[in-house]
Amino acid sequence: xxxxxxxxESYARELARLLGSPLSGVQAALQGLERDGLVGARAAGRTxxxxxxxxxxxxxxxxxxxxxxxxxxxxxEQLTNALRKRPxxxxxxx
Numbered sequence: 001x002x003x004x005x006x007x008x009e010s011y012a013r014e015l016a017r018l019l020g021s022p023l024s025g026v027q028a029a030l031q032g033l034e035r036d037g038l039v040g041a042r043a044a045g046r047t048x049x050x051x052x053x054x055x056x057x058x059x060x061x062x063x064x065x066x067x068x069x070x071x072x073x074x075x076x077e078q079l080t081n082a083l084r085k086r087p088x089x090x091x092x093x094x
Contacts, residue, residue, distance in 0.1 A: 001052070002073065004039065005066035006080040009051040018079055038062070 003018055004010055016026040030050050033039035040053040052063060070077055 001033070001038070002066050002070045003076060003080060004050060005052060005063060006070045006077060007083065009049050011047050011049055014083065015050075018076075018083065 003015055007014075012027045012030055013023055015021075015030075016023040019026065030039060030041070034041055034050070037053055037056055039050050040055075041048050041050045043049075052066075053059060056062065
């Protein structure tokens with residue numbers, strides 16, 4: 001959730017790479033958070049983008065708390081700043 005808060009919006013594969021976790025575990029966690037109403041998702045083509053749910057009853061407080069936690073972890077903050085903000089188009093050269 002800290003990484004998602006720092007990125008503001010992301011997809012499961014990007015979060016898995018960032019955290020060094022298996023994709024299936026990140027997908028399961030995101031589905032659970034979405035089911036509980038903490039995370040919202042939208043489709044962008046074949047990609048499912050996740051973000052903190054702004055309609056969550058304590059969204060402001062949760063965002064402030066996650067931002068404080070994120071600012072304490074400088075390495076995670078640097079990794080999120082270095083990431084691309086959107087997926088690369090299939091077949092596009094680097």
